[in-house]
Amino acid sequence: MAPAIQAENLVKTFGDVRALDGVSLDVPEGTVLGLLGPNGAGKTTTVRVLTTLLQPDSGSAQVAGVDVLKHPNKVRSLIGLSGQFAAVDEYLTGRENLQMVGELYQMSSRDAKARALELLEWFNLADAADRTAKTYSGGMRRRLDLAAALVVRPPVMFMDEPTTGLDPRNRLALWEVIESLVEQGTTLLLTTQYLEEADRLAHDIAVVDHGKVIARGTADELKAQIGGERIEVVVHRPDLVAEALAALTPYAKGDPAVEKNTRRITVPISGGAKVLADVIRELDARSIEIDDIGLRRPTLDDVFLSLTGHATAAEDENGEDGSAERKGRRAKGKDA
Numbered sequence: 486m487a488p489a490i491q492a493e494n495l496v497k498t499f500g501d502v503r504a505l506d507g508v509s510l511d512v513p514e515g516t517v518l519g520l521l522g523p524n525g526a527g528k529t530t531t532v533r534v535l536t537t538l539l540q541p542d543s544g545s546a547q548v549a550g551v552d553v554l555k556h557p558n559k560v561r562s563l564i565g566l567s568g569q570f571a572a573v574d575e576y577l578t579g580r581e582n583l584q585m586v587g588e589l590y591q592m593s594s595r596d597a598k599a600r601a602l603e604l605l606e607w608f609n610l611a612d613a614a615d616r617t618a619k620t621y622s623g624g625m626r627r628r629l630d631l632a633a634a635l636v637v638r639p640p641v642m643f644m645d646e647p648t649t650g651l652d653p654r655n656r657l658a659l660w661e662v663i664e665s666l667v668e669q670g671t672t673l674l675l676t677t678q679y680l681e682e683a684d685r686l687a688h689d690i691a692v693v694d695h696g697k698v699i700a701r702g703t704a705d706e707l708k709a710q711i712g713g714e715r716i717e718v719v720v721h722r723p724d725l726v727a728e729a730l731a732a733l734t735p736y737a738k739g740d741p742a743v744e745k746n747t748r749r750i751t752v753p754i755s756g757g758a759k760v761l762a763d764v765i766r767e768l769d770a771r772s773i774e775i776d777d778i779g780l781r782r783p784t785l786d787d788v789f790l791s792l793t794g795h796a797t798a799a800e801d802e803n804g805e806d807g808s809a810e811r812k813g814r815r816a817k818g819k820d821a
């Protein structure tokens with residue numbers, strides 16, 4: 486069976502910027518592909534090409550077997566798109582926005598009303614249904630934009646960072662909506678900066694950076710590729726960091742990372758708690774005092790650091806959640 490979404494060697498430049506530098510993808514029907522990458526990687530550009538909003542300089546793409554460049558109108562009738570920036574009419578209420586989409590797609594007025602109500606409830610917008618969208622918070626607009634993309638249940642969906650800026654409750658609710666869509670057979674291409682999200686929703690993940698797909702696999706495969714679990718140690722005395730690193734190096738299954746200013750050493754290992762106990766004994770034998778030590782699974786940061794040499798920075802414009810769940814050392818996005 487032909488993939489529901491297929492792209493071959495897409496190239497797109499904006500002046501000097503090679504936004505897409507030969508992107509190839511395929512998404513089998515009924516599956517979810519997570520396009521994972523930091524700001525500026527080329528995720529939105531990929532989505533815009535596949536949804537006919539942007540012409541590539543070269544390359545080709547098909548959606549539901551239809552050529553995106555040759556038959557854009559046909560493709561548009563087969564897809565749903567929810568954008569990173571809400572395509573919502575500010576002067577209509579939430580309910581009117583959704584009904585209007587249904588009517589644009591030739592639903593009967595009665596069906597459009599019923600669908601609007603169902604989606605308002607799904608997205609926790611029922612209480613705000615009759616307020617104009619311009620009174621909505623950023624997160625509410627995001628939810629309304631997503632709901633609008635779901636009005637007509639298209640067979641192929643594109644979602645560009647659907648949960649960036651949503652609070653944890655709404656993020657979970659959206660994940661459930663997406664899972665139920667996929668259960669009903671929708672094919673989905675979703676972009677995200679959250680490995681956790683790709684982990685939960687995507688059958689397959691393509692990691693993009695600088696306009697290229699640099700890795701492809703399931704979440705587990707990607708994590709395994711960068712060496713599985715790691716030990717993280719915070720050394721008490723700055724002058725003992727180097728010695729601690731020397732003590733840890735024999736256990737390393739990959740390159741250790743040292744953050745001098747926080748005195749933190751991260752070492753990929755295999756062997757779990759047993760190795761952790763050995764390391765604690767070893768540090769103790771050398772009288773190296775530690776502030777913290779633990780075992781953890783690789784994070785999105787680790788995957789990126791390892792694959793690209795730089796960390797991700799989740800963007801978050803008009804979010805509901807601030808950076809509450811952006812744990813640890815991840816830099817906060819400044820553009821967008």
Ligand SMILES: Nc1ncnc2c1ncn2[C@@H]1O[C@H](COP(=O)(O)OP(=O)(O)O)[C@@H](O)[C@H]1O
Nearest residue numbers: 499502504522523524525526527528529530531
């Ligand atoms: N319309 C545009 N004009 C100029 N540069 C653009 C335009 N759209 C995207 N770019 C550039 O292309 C690169 C990829 O952008 P984008 O696809 O939006 O990345 P992402 O969605 O992964 O953050 C970035 O360097 C961005 O600045």
Ligand SMILES: [Mg+2]
Nearest residue numbers: 528529530569
């Ligand atoms: Mg983007």
